[in-house]
Amino acid sequence: MTEGRVNRSVLVVGNGPYCFKVAGELASVDSVSLAVLREARLDEMERKPNLVELLMPVELLGFSGQPGEFRAVFRQTDGSHAERTYGFVVVALESEWISTLNKWSVVEDSRTTSLSKLEKYFNEYLGNIGPGDKVVFISGFKQNSYPVSQEKIVNFAAAVREKTGAATYVLMEQFKVAQEGLERAFRLARELGVVFVKFSQTIPEVRVGPEECTVQYMDEAMGQAVKISPQLLIFEDEACPPPEGRYISDLLGINLGNQGFLQGDFLFNLPIYTNRTGIFVVGSGKGPISEKEAEREAEAVAEEVAKLVCSFDKEVVGPFPRLNENECIHCLTCYRSCPHKAISLYPGQRSPQISPVACRGCGICVESCPRRAIDFEDGESGISYYGIDKEIAHIVYEDSRDVPRIAVFACVNSAYDAYLLAKSRGDRLQARCSVLKVPCGGRVEAAAVIKALGSGIDGVAILTCHEDSCKSVHGASRCRKRIAAVKEMMTKCGVKEEAILFGTVAPGSAPQFVELINRFSLRLQGRDGSSIIPGNAGSGGEAR
Amino acid sequence: MNSESGKHRVHTKPETQASELTERLDLQSVRSCYICRTCTSSCPVTFIDPRFNPLAILRMVLYGMVEEVLSSDFLWLCTSCYSCQERCPQEIPVADIMTKLKNKAFKLGNAPVGVKAQMDIIKKAGRIYPLDDFDNKKRAKAGLPELPTSCDVVKTLFESETESLK
Numbered sequence: 001m002t003e004g005r006v007n008r009s010v011l012v013v014g015n016g017p018y019c020f021k022v023a024g025e026l027a028s029v030d031s032v033s034l035a036v037l038r039e040a041r042l043d044e045m046e047r048k049p050n051l052v053e054l055l056m057p058v059e060l061l062g063f064s065g066q067p068g069e070f071r072a073v074f075r076q077t078d079g080s081h082a083e084r085t086y087g088f089v090v091v092a093l094e095s096e097w098i099s100t101l102n103k104w105s106v107v108e109d110s111r112t113t114s115l116s117k118l119e120k121y122f123n124e125y126l127g128n129i130g131p132g133d134k135v136v137f138i139s140g141f142k143q144n145s146y147p148v149s150q151e152k153i154v155n156f157a158a159a160v161r162e163k164t165g166a167a168t169y170v171l172m173e174q175f176k177v178a179q180e181g182l183e184r185a186f187r188l189a190r191e192l193g194v195v196f197v198k199f200s201q202t203i204p205e206v207r208v209g210p211e212e213c214t215v216q217y218m219d220e221a222m223g224q225a226v227k228i229s230p231q232l233l234i235f236e237d238e239a240c241p242p243p244e245g246r247y248i249s250d251l252l253g254i255n256l257g258n259q260g261f262l263q264g265d266f267l268f269n270l271p272i273y274t275n276r277t278g279i280f281v282v283g284s285g286k287g288p289i290s291e292k293e294a295e296r297e298a299e300a301v302a303e304e305v306a307k308l309v310c311s312f313d314k315e316v317v318g319p320f321p322r323l324n325e326n327e328c329i330h331c332l333t334c335y336r337s338c339p340h341k342a343i344s345l346y347p348g349q350r351s352p353q354i355s356p357v358a359c360r361g362c363g364i365c366v367e368s369c370p371r372r373a374i375d376f377e378d379g380e381s382g383i384s385y386y387g388i389d390k391e392i393a394h395i396v397y398e399d400s401r402d403v404p405r406i407a408v409f410a411c412v413n414s415a416y417d418a419y420l421l422a423k424s425r426g427d428r429l430q431a432r433c434s435v436l437k438v439p440c441g442g443r444v445e446a447a448a449v450i451k452a453l454g455s456g457i458d459g460v461a462i463l464t465c466h467e468d469s470c471k472s473v474h475g476a477s478r479c480r481k482r483i484a485a486v487k488e489m490m491t492k493c494g495v496k497e498e499a500i501l502f503g504t505v506a507p508g509s510a511p512q513f514v515e516l517i518n519r520f521s522l523r524l525q526g527r528d529g530s531s532i533i534p535g536n537a538g539s540g541g542e543a544r
Numbered sequence: 545m546n547s548e549s550g551k552h553r554v555h556t557k558p559e560t561q562a563s564e565l566t567e568r569l570d571l572q573s574v575r576s577c578y579i580c581r582t583c584t585s586s587c588p589v590t591f592i593d594p595r596f597n598p599l600a601i602l603r604m605v606l607y608g609m610v611e612e613v614l615s616s617d618f619l620w621l622c623t624s625c626y627s628c629q630e631r632c633p634q635e636i637p638v639a640d641i642m643t644k645l646k647n648k649a650f651k652l653g654n655a656p657v658g659v660k661a662q663m664d665i666i667k668k669a670g671r672i673y674p675l676d677d678f679d680n681k682k683r684a685k686a687g688l689p690e691l692p693t694s695c696d697v698v699k700t701l702f703e704s705e706t707e708s709l710k
Contacts, residue, residue: 167608190575195606198579221579222603 067278140173670695
C-alpha cells in the first residue's frame with residue numbers, strides 16, 4: 001500500500017445538518033463522499049457543496065481495510081449494493097436532545113415546557129409573562145446536565161428577566177463552567193437579578209395541577225423552604241447518544257463510551273481522534289458540545305486528514321512489528337487483539353497484514369502470537385522471550401547480597417518516564433534494578449517474566465499505566481490479567497508468587513515509581529510488615 | 545420577632561414590592577453572590593449562634609424577603625466585625641448591607657430594647673459606661689488625669705445624626 005498513490009478521498013458518515021457542514025469543510029481539501037444515514041431535509045441538501053458526492057439515505061453494511069484503503073459496502077435506496085474505497089473516514093453523527101418532562105411526571109402545556117421548545121417558540125411563551133410573574137428553570141436532577149444546555153438555560157433566564165422583568169429562578173443540581181464564556185454568562189445573569197439555587201442534598205418538588213403549578217424546595221444556603229408558583233416552568237433536555245452510534249462503532253471498530261457516546265472515555269483521544277488511525281469523530285456524537293466547538297472540530301479534521309496524507313510518505317520510525325509468514329498459522333489472534341485494528345486480512349493474501357500507518361507500536365500482537373511469528377524490527381526485541389536473559393545479564397551475575405536484584409518491565413508511556421525522572425533527580429532505589437523499556441504493558445510476555453525470574457534474580461516488577469489511561473486501550477488490563485495468571489500458576493507449582501509485582505504508575509510520577517520499587521524490595525527481603533512471622537512486622541518501617 | 549418560625553414557614557411572597565425596597569436600600573450587590581459560604585464560615589457570631597447567618601440573610605434579600613429580615617431579631621446579632629466583607633470573593637459589602645438593614649429596622653421601630661437603652665445612655669452620658677466622681681477618684685489614685693462626667697457634644701451630634709436617619 002505504501003508504494004502506491006495514497007487514496008485521499010474521505011467518507012463522511014452523518015445523520016443530520018452537521019455532517020453537511022463537515023463535508024463542506026473537507027471538500028476544500030479532498031474529494032468527499034457524504035453518507036447520510038437518515039433522510040435529511042431538502043434545505044440542508046441545497047447547502048451541499050458541489051464537490052461532495054451525496055449518498056442519502058444510505059445503509060452502511062460492511063467496513064474493512066486500513067487508512068488509505070478503507071473499503072465500505074453500501075446498500076442504496078434502490079436496494080443495490082455498492083463497494084467503494086476511501087482513504088479516511090470522518091464520523092459526524094449528532095446526538096439528540098429529548099424532553100425530560102415525563103421524568104418529572106409533568107404533561108406539557110402552556111405553563112410547562114422543555115428547553116428546546118422554549119428555544120423554538122420563545123416569544124410565544126413569553127407573551128403572557130410580565131413583571132410580578134415568576135419563571136423557573138430546572139437543570140439536572142433527573143439526568144446528566146451538560147455545559148451546552150446549561151449555557152442555554154442561563155442565557156434564556158437572563159433574556160426572560162431582561163425582557164419581561166419577571167422574577168426568574170434557576171434551580172440547578174450542578175453548576176458547570178467548563179465551557180468558553182459560561183462563567184461570564186452566569187455572572188451576567190446573576191447581575192440581572194436571576195436567582196440561582198444550588199442543591200446538594202435535596203431535590204425540588206414539582207406539582208402541576210389544573211389551577212396552578214408549584215415548585216417547592218429547600219434553599220440549602222438559606223435553610224428555609226421556598227415555594228414558588230411559576231407562570232412558566234422550563235425543564236432542561238437530556239442528551240441522548242446518536243441512535244446509529246452503537247452500530248457504527250461496531251462496524252468501524254471504534255470505541256464507545258459508557259453512556260453510548262462515540263470515541264469512548266479515553267482522554268488522549270480528545271478532541272477528534274479514535275483508537276483507529278484514519279478514522280475521526282467530530283461533533284456532538286461524542287457528547288454534547290457547543291456549536292462553536294463543533295465548527296472548530298470540522299475545520300480541525302480537514303487539517304488532520306491533510307497531515308495524515310503526508311505521513312504516508314514518511315518512513316516508519318520506532319518499533320514496528322513484522323510478521324514471519326513461514327511461522328504464521330493464521331489463528332488470527334493478532335487480528336483480534338490489536339487495539340487499533342491495524343491488522344487486516346485481505347483476500348488472496350496468505351497471512352494478516354500489519355498496516356505501518358495504523359500501527360502504533362504497542363506490541364500487543366507480538367505478545368499474543370502463540371507461534372512467536374511476530375517480532376519487533378529494531379532492538380526492542382531484547383525484552384522478548386529470546387533476548388531477556390541478555391538484557392538482564394548485568395544484574396544476574398552481580399554479587400549484591402545487601403539489596404535484591406529486580407528486573408523492571410516499565411511501560412514507556414508511564415513507568416519508564418518515571419524511572420528516568422527518578423534517575424535524574426538522584427532518587428535512591430533500594431534495589432539493584434535492570435529497567436527494561438517496553439512499549440506497552442501488553443507487550444510483556446508471560447514466558448519472558450518466568451525466564452527472567454528463572455535466571456537467578458530476586459524479583460520481577462511489571463509497571464504499566466493506569467488501566468483507564470492505557471494508550472493501547474486494553475494493554476494494561478491484559479497485562480494485569482496475564483500476570484495474575486502467571487502468579488496463580490506459580491502458586492500451583494509451589495513457587496512463591498511474591499517475587500512478581502504488577503503495579504500501575506502515573507506518567508512520569510517518579511515518587512510513585514520509587515515507592516513501588518522500594519516497597520517491593522522490602523517485600524522481597526521479608527521486611528515489609530506483611531510478613532507471616534508476627535515478630536518481623538514493622539522492622540522494615542523506614543520506607544513507609 | 546419570627547426567627548423561631550422561620551425554619552418551618554414557607555416563603556411565598558411575590559418579589560415585586562420587596563424589590564422596590566431592595567432598590568431603595570441599595571442592596572442589589574447581593575446578586576453577585578455565588579454561594580461560596582465564605583461569609584458564613586468567617587463569621588464569629590455564626591460560630592456561637594447559628595441563628596445569625598450572613599449568607600441566609602443575603603439569600604433572603606435576594607428572594608425579596610427584606611421585610612422578614614427587618615423584623616427579625618437575629619439581624620441584631622451582627623457585631624460589624626467586617627470579616628465577611630473582607631473575605632467575600634465577589635466583593636459584596638456584606639457588613640455594610642447589615643448596617644443598612646439595621647438602620648432601616650431601627651427606623652421601623654424594630655430595634656431590640658437593649659439597643660434602644662444603649663442609645664439612651666450614650667445620648668445622656670456620651671459614653672456607653674457613664675463616669676462619675678468615684679471613677680475620677682480611682683483615676684487620681686492611679687495617677688491618671690480627670691475625665692469629664694458629662695458630654696454634651698455627643699448629645700448634640702447624636703441628635704443631628706438621628707435627625708438625618710429619619
